[in-house]
Amino acid sequence: MTTGVAPTESAVRAALGKVKDPEIGKPITDIGMVKSVTINDDASVDVGIYLTTSGCPLRTEITQRVEKAVADVAGVGAVRVELDVMDDEQRTELRKKLRGDKAEPVIPFAQPGSLTRVYAVASGKGGVGKSSVTVNLATALAERGLTVGVLDADIYGHSVPRMLGSDAKPTQVERMIMPPMNHGVRFISIGQFTDGNTPVTWRGPMLHRALQQFLADVYWGDLDVLLLDLPPGTGDVAISIAQLIPGAEILVVTTPQQAAAEVAERAGAIALQTRQKILGVVENMSWLELPDGTRMEPFGSGGGEKVAERLTRAVGAPVELLGQVPLETALREGGDAGVPVVLSAPDSPAGSALRAIAAKLAVRKRGLAGMSLGLDTVRHS
Numbered sequence: 242m243t244t245g246v247a248p249t250e251s252a253v254r255a256a257l258g259k260v261k262d263p264e265i266g267k268p269i270t271d272i273g274m275v276k277s278v279t280i281n282d283d284a285s286v287d288v289g290i291y292l293t294t295s296g297c298p299l300r301t302e303i304t305q306r307v308e309k310a311v312a313d314v315a316g317v318g319a320v321r322v323e324l325d326v327m328d329d330e331q332r333t334e335l336r337k338k339l340r341g342d343k344a345e346p347v348i349p350f351a352q353p354g355s356l357t358r359v360y361a362v363a364s365g366k367g368g369v370g371k372s373s374v375t376v377n378l379a380t381a382l383a384e385r386g387l388t389v390g391v392l393d394a395d396i397y398g399h400s401v402p403r404m405l406g407s408d409a410k411p412t413q414v415e416r417m418i419m420p421p422m423n424h425g426v427r428f429i430s431i432g433q434f435t436d437g438n439t440p441v442t443w444r445g446p447m448l449h450r451a452l453q454q455f456l457a458d459v460y461w462g463d464l465d466v467l468l469l470d471l472p473p474g475t476g477d478v479a480i481s482i483a484q485l486i487p488g489a490e491i492l493v494v495t496t497p498q499q500a501a502a503e504v505a506e507r508a509g510a511i512a513l514q515t516r517q518k519i520l521g522v523v524e525n526m527s528w529l530e531l532p533d534g535t536r537m538e539p540f541g542s543g544g545g546e547k548v549a550e551r552l553t554r555a556v557g558a559p560v561e562l563l564g565q566v567p568l569e570t571a572l573r574e575g576g577d578a579g580v581p582v583v584l585s586a587p588d589s590p591a592g593s594a595l596r597a598i599a600a601k602l603a604v605r606k607r608g609l610a611g612m613s614l615g616l617d618t619v620r621h622s
């Protein structure tokens with residue numbers, strides 16, 4: 242924006258202070274990424290930027306953000322961005338800045354005072370739409386302005402990256418893993434660390450260690466919500482999560498058809514055993530809307546409500562049916578195309594239902610999650 246007024250370095254630096262690194266989510270001026278600012282006589286500006294790694298997949302985006310911010314400063318002519326890469330010392334500095342000086346990474350969500358709500362999405366069996374619900378809720382929450390992460394811990398299915406429409410790999414800065422982001426959602430999947438579609442057959446301690454790493458070594462930033470896509474059924478992963486993040490709450494996804502008693506019993510048993518709170522139930526594939534507007538219920542009806550009722554009795558605290566999501570081609574297509582239905586067809590019946598569930602989750606108070614379990618009473622009754 243050339244105005245005849247010569248641009249000042251402080252104005253350019255102030256503009257750079259508004260540019261955030263897409264992965265780290267902090268201003269580039271705060272994390273040592275601005276190497277130099279040179280204002281030339283012809284009002285053009287040269288900006289030197291340090292990338293965290295040479296293979297940084299976001300170099301183009303960072304360059305564009307910097308160019309745009311600087312070009313908007315009064316008096317600035319052409320903008321040139323020159324990229325450089327941090328050396329080891331600078332990366333260590335960055336890690337310390339983000340992580341503090343701790344030798345061993347800790348799980349931020351397990352620390353007292355953590356403000357991140359952690360929702361572990363579970364189902365009694367596979368194929369009920371657990372990953373679809375996770376990804377859509379995450380995207381809808383991000384749309385509402387929340388900072389959201391998804392950890393795909395479904396070691397059998399890991400479909401989160403596909404459903405979020407990104408095959409980007411995480412980058413690594415020192416021992417920190419930077420999660421890629423799409424549709425405003427940061428995500429990490431076991432699938433990003435395995436070759437192709439090789440199924441992962443980790444069990445027990447190895448799996449526990451992998452989860453611990455994903456929770457501690459990944460730089461998630463200050464999340465409002467972290468959603469965990471658990472493998473179907475109950476087992477090692479649910480127990481590990483409860484140990485690693487005691488405040489995580491369980492969100493149960495079921496279909497109307499599922500044997501309510503069975504699902505509720507298992508989820509309830511896990512919650513009691515791990516002393517976790519059950520956030521609520523989402524019924525998926527509830528009905529199919531026919532062209533004439535009538536509803537067909539291929540999987541029967543009432544499953545979600547029954548699961549919620551039984552869970553309420555099992556844990557002795559109210560468990561709500563948070564919503565019912567109809568069967569819809571747009572939802573499946575959105576998952577396949579990597580654009581969740583809450584974005585591709587937000588006003589479709591499934592898109593609206595999922596957004597309404599996200600709205601319920603969004604208004605829950607930060608930091609209170611899992612604090613009052615009320616389960617001790619149940620254990621003794």
Ligand SMILES: Nc1ncnc2c1ncn2[C@@H]1O[C@H](COP(=O)(O)OP(=O)(O)OP(=O)(O)O)[C@@H](O)[C@H]1O
Binds near residue numbers: 373374473567573
């Ligand atoms: N409401 C719906 N309408 C149409 N298709 C759906 C709906 N919910 C899920 N699907 C489709 O059903 C298939 C299974 O869904 P998804 O992968 O989300 O289930 P899952 O419970 O996570 O399965 P797994 O745990 O085995 O990975 C996907 O192809 C998905 O697009």
